[in-house]
Amino acid sequence: MKELRNISPRRVCLADSMLKLIGLGLSADLITLRSLLELMKCKRILIDSYTSMWFPSLDSLIDILRKLSKHCVKVYRESLEGKAINEIIAMSREEDVCIAVAGDPLIATTHSSLIVEAFKQGVEVEVIPSTSILSIAISLSCLQAYRFGKCVTLVKPRNGIVFEYPIYVIEENRNRNLHTILLLDLDVAQGYYMTPKEAANLLVKLQERLGKRVLDYDDYLIILGAIGSEYGSIQVLKLYELIEGEERYNTPPYTLIIPAKKLHPMEEECIEMLRLRKLYFRPRISMTDIYKVIRVLSSDYE
Amino acid sequence: MKELRNISPRRVCLADSMLKLIGLGLSADLITLRSLLELMKCKRILIDSYTSMWFPSLDSLIDILRKLSKHCVKVYRESLEGKAINEIIAMSREEDVCIAVAGDPLIATTHSSLIVEAFKQGVEVEVIPSTSILSIAISLSCLQAYRFGKCVTLVKPRNGIVFEYPIYVIEENRNRNLHTILLLDLDVAQGYYMTPKEAANLLVKLQERLGKRVLDYDDYLIILGAIGSEYGSIQVLKLYELIEGEERYNTPPYTLIIPAKKLHPMEEECIEMLRLRKLYFRPRISMTDIYKVIRVLSSDYE
Numbered sequence: 001m002k003e004l005r006n007i008s009p010r011r012v013c014l015a016d017s018m019l020k021l022i023g024l025g026l027s028a029d030l031i032t033l034r035s036l037l038e039l040m041k042c043k044r045i046l047i048d049s050y051t052s053m054w055f056p057s058l059d060s061l062i063d064i065l066r067k068l069s070k071h072c073v074k075v076y077r078e079s080l081e082g083k084a085i086n087e088i089i090a091m092s093r094e095e096d097v098c099i100a101v102a103g104d105p106l107i108a109t110t111h112s113s114l115i116v117e118a119f120k121q122g123v124e125v126e127v128i129p130s131t132s133i134l135s136i137a138i139s140l141s142c143l144q145a146y147r148f149g150k151c152v153t154l155v156k157p158r159n160g161i162v163f164e165y166p167i168y169v170i171e172e173n174r175n176r177n178l179h180t181i182l183l184l185d186l187d188v189a190q191g192y193y194m195t196p197k198e199a200a201n202l203l204v205k206l207q208e209r210l211g212k213r214v215l216d217y218d219d220y221l222i223i224l225g226a227i228g229s230e231y232g233s234i235q236v237l238k239l240y241e242l243i244e245g246e247e248r249y250n251t252p253p254y255t256l257i258i259p260a261k262k263l264h265p266m267e268e269e270c271i272e273m274l275r276l277r278k279l280y281f282r283p284r285i286s287m288t289d290i291y292k293v294i295r296v297l298s299s300d301y302e
Numbered sequence: 303m304k305e306l307r308n309i310s311p312r313r314v315c316l317a318d319s320m321l322k323l324i325g326l327g328l329s330a331d332l333i334t335l336r337s338l339l340e341l342m343k344c345k346r347i348l349i350d351s352y353t354s355m356w357f358p359s360l361d362s363l364i365d366i367l368r369k370l371s372k373h374c375v376k377v378y379r380e381s382l383e384g385k386a387i388n389e390i391i392a393m394s395r396e397e398d399v400c401i402a403v404a405g406d407p408l409i410a411t412t413h414s415s416l417i418v419e420a421f422k423q424g425v426e427v428e429v430i431p432s433t434s435i436l437s438i439a440i441s442l443s444c445l446q447a448y449r450f451g452k453c454v455t456l457v458k459p460r461n462g463i464v465f466e467y468p469i470y471v472i473e474e475n476r477n478r479n480l481h482t483i484l485l486l487d488l489d490v491a492q493g494y495y496m497t498p499k500e501a502a503n504l505l506v507k508l509q510e511r512l513g514k515r516v517l518d519y520d521d522y523l524i525i526l527g528a529i530g531s532e533y534g535s536i537q538v539l540k541l542y543e544l545i546e547g548e549e550r551y552n553t554p555p556y557t558l559i560i561p562a563k564k565l566h567p568m569e570e571e572c573i574e575m576l577r578l579r580k581l582y583f584r585p586r587i588s589m590t591d592i593y594k595v596i597r598v599l600s601s602d603y604e
Contacts, residue, residue: 025334029334029335029336032327032331032334032433033331033334033338033591033595034585037586037591104441106444107447109568112446112568113568115444116568116572116575119575120575127441127583129433129437129441130433131334131437132437132441134440135431135434135436135437136431138408138409138436139406139407139429139431140429142414142417144411145436146452146454148452150448150478151448151450153448266414266415270414270418273417284336284339285336285599289335289339289599290335292598296591296595299594
């Protein structure tokens, strides 16, 4: 059915399909009602399987969507970038195309180029935001949100190229007494996930190479792993403990937080508590729950 | 029923109640399944009604929770701070106490002091994170996440005191070519919400007072209002347009984003598109949906 839809204050047009970017949040526990509703309403769903992981697993979500008769495919980087963008936009003129992404759909640059291109070609776009590691890492860290500086991804050296940039970001944040979120490199297609220990060694190597002393061995690091999953954990370790200890972080993806040099007394107390107690996020939502909720939300639309 | 629960790697104890901080996200659309499940399982719920707003309304959520026989009360700042903290902790030794907060529960400092105190007194705490304006503002802004500097709240002058700090934060971010999230002051109890226009005038006044030129009249501002609600909007205006135009932002709370001086070409294109088209977030989840979902999630526990 053609629907009269207001797409700008200046013009009204007949639009019967659009492109939707849907955030899946970090996990079944951390998905929003709106994203479930959108998945239910969409016939053609492309599941971005390279940006990050989703718990318990993207495959279990795909199973459910297929059970609900959705045309649902897993896609990789090459299907959402470059030339593929025009194909997606063409498709979304025929029927709603939903691109579902773990976390929030617009943290990755790739997806914003898709929006710009769709806008240019006159295709309507809707963004359904969701839970993101960027705010949840802050929330679970015990640190104050307004004391975070710019965030950065620590990238594994590749083809002899060592990416020095992250150490400069951390240095600048620490010089301004700000915390840093350090996303650890991952390559889902290759099954590569930088571990916290690997990251710690890389940081030390980087600062030695550049003759800097950004981090001391007894500085605290906050280590978040697989947030939203049953293996999810938040730990506080000193840099030397991370380097010398055994690698005990089995489940990616990982995020480190490097606290500012000087903490607020409340932050300090809270970090000390975290260090002693180990906070776990225990998932309680099952894929059966997801299925039931989608069915309930669908009932008005069938 | 007493439940054997592992609270640290070193000890196992009998815990039959705990303190939970539950994020409600920004709205019915942006609430997570986990938060709904937790609300359903909790008997005693304190709804923090001063941190921010929730859409369609906290009262409609309270109605539903009461219909489900929850002991559910709206609380104000004085009931979650200072001396009240000990009362809450004492209560949570008797039965689960859930403090439900719009957005993510740990963005406000108040709630981290509650956690620290509970930890000190040996009470278990669980944090259920949620969608937050801090990441959703980034996501909906078209700007790249790793180019955001520290965020800050623009506070209304009170009792003759003018808070100059925000202009320094914006200046520092802009000198480093970073974007700034500027949360606008609100006082839910007093019904005060700083408007975008009020904010723009205050910023100009601040920089005149300090003899700075941090913002030019033709710099772009991204204005987010009531995200998650049916009045939610994202607009791009130049500073002078905001100052000279009529106040057209009827629904708080508001957040401004002040882009860096130099934009990435993709950011520039995307902002131009946003400026032309006006993006709306159209809510689709009703309170009836929330009720139905809670009922479905409850069915395994009854």
